[in-house]
Amino acid sequence: MDSFAGKLAVVTGGGSGMGRELVRQLSAQGCSVAACDLNADTLAQAAAVARAGAPPGVRVTDHACDVSDETQVLRFRDELLDGHASDHVDLVFSNAGIGGGGSFISDSAGLGAHVRHRLVGGVLLRPRVRAAADRQR
8 A cells, every 4th residue: 555545544443542543543644544552542533633733634533442342343333434424444453452460471361352442443443344335325
């Protein structure tokens, strides 16, 4: 991909860390972004920073969502497609995750949490965005 301009990206975990920076950099390069995060306050701040640095016509939306909860992911999908008046998503950055004091390698509970938040959220979101876009065609 030579340019992000004119594309629509989804960034999970967009309220802090790498997700926040993805939202900022993508929007600065002309990519509209639908960002979600568990923490609505930090996500709103990240979206405001991204909007301030984005060129005209770029839309940045923020959505409170726990990507391990299918009902919330479905709501997020519907909101982002409506909010961006789009029938498709070009890019999905499945960045949402949680951190803790243990090792995800040696602590089975830690591994389960990482799998639920990072992998399951992305697995739930991607096919549902595609299916919604296919239905709208």
